[in-house]
Amino acid sequence: MKTAIYTKYGSPEVIQVVDTAKPLPKPNEVLVKIKASSATIADTMMRQGVPKFGRLFLGVFKPKNTALGTGFSGVVEAKGSQITKFKVGDEVFGEKLFSNGCNAEYICIAEDMVIEKKPTTISHQEAATISDGFLTSYSFLKDIGNLKKGQHILINGASGSLGSAAVQIAKQMGAFVTGVCSTSNIDLVKSLGVEDVIDYKKNDFTEMGNTYDIIYDTVGKSSYKKSKKVLNHNGLFMSPVLSCELLWCTMLSPKKVKFSATGMRKQKDLKYLFNELLSLFKEDRLQAIIDRTYPLDQIIEAHNYLESGNKYGNIAIINS
Ligand SMILES: NC(=O)c1ccc[n+]([C@@H]2O[C@H](COP(=O)([O-])OP(=O)(O)OC[C@H]3O[C@@H](n4cnc5c(N)ncnc54)[C@H](OP(=O)(O)O)[C@@H]3O)[C@@H](O)[C@H]2O)c1
CATH class of the missing domain: 3.90.180.10 (Medium-chain alcohol dehydrogenases, catalytic domain)
Structure with missing residues (x-):
């Protein structure tokens, strides 16, 4: 073969x-x-x-x-x-x-x-x-971020594999979603159901005055240091992209900054998440x-x- x-x-x-x-x-x-x-x-x-x-x-x-x-x-x-x-x-x-x-x-x-x-x-x-974007982002939103209905989440890299999945899952979980992507993908990200979209080529989400309960940086292009001023009280910055800065911040502020390697989670936990996603796909609620x-x-x-x-x-x- x-x-x-x-x-x-x-x-x-x-x-x-x-x-x-x-x-x-x-x-x-x-x-x-x-x-x-x-x-x-x-x-x-x-x-x-x-x-x-x-x-x-x-x-x-x-x-x-x-x-x-x-x-x-x-x-x-x-x-x-x-x-x-x-x-x-x-x-x-x-x-x-x-x-x-x-x-x-x-x-x-x-x-x-x-x-x-x-x-x-x-x-x-x-x-x-x-199993790439959906399983990783579901693990982050549900278990790492504990995203709740009515919370406001910003998803950086909303047009990517993890980002396009995260937008859809966050909407299913009842969150208000702001997506960040470039000009060419704005229509795509809007079609996934975001409340708001920011073009990172024109604006910096950390300088726009809005605040968030969770910032999920799917692409590791921002940082906790830059983002913390737009996090609400008890807000969380999380990213699947490990950098020295992220590693350092997770050690210093473990409640405010989180990283996870989804592939290293227990098989039974991933299987459970995968089955929940499967139900949503069967109901045609994810794409x-x-x-x-x-x-x-x-x-x-x-x-x-x-x-x-x-x-x-x-x-x-x-x-x-
Ligand atoms: N920890 C884990 O368990 C885990 C699991 C899977 C993947 N990952 C990691 O997750 C990362 C994301 O993977 P992915 O497949 O979703 O990536 P991707 O599909 O390549 O997503 C990149 C997206 O980010 C956007 N982007 C590029 N520069 C940006 C910037 N400066 N600000 C905001 N958005 C920007 C791009 O949007 P535009 O085209 O609109 O510019 C692009 O669509 C990878 O590094 C991967 O290794 C980690």
């Missing part, structure tokens, strides 16, 4: 699509024939080995895990002897977290990991991306935004586009 790997850190050109043996499911695993997988900013960062301190976890001199891609959607082709929840032919989707390997033709995944039956109302390409799709053979082009800074929403890799 074809699978995308990278054996050294670097530009998109370090990615190779190689032939490997089709995996065999263990007793507690299903073999999934992948129809679509995700390609994300987080993947590009792991491929580059940035930020450099992340290499302590990823591998100091070269990547320990050479496989690429965390989100998948496909069809169960075979199952281990202990599998009770899925049958051959079921359409399923989910996430392999840091074990990666979804940018491939097949994966094996344990039944108790983040995997569920795919609703018929969403496509494989949409389903493959849900995965897809910017572009690429065939697996063109995954280098997909990573080049991810790094261009022009992406909105999500990128999916499609298998024929």
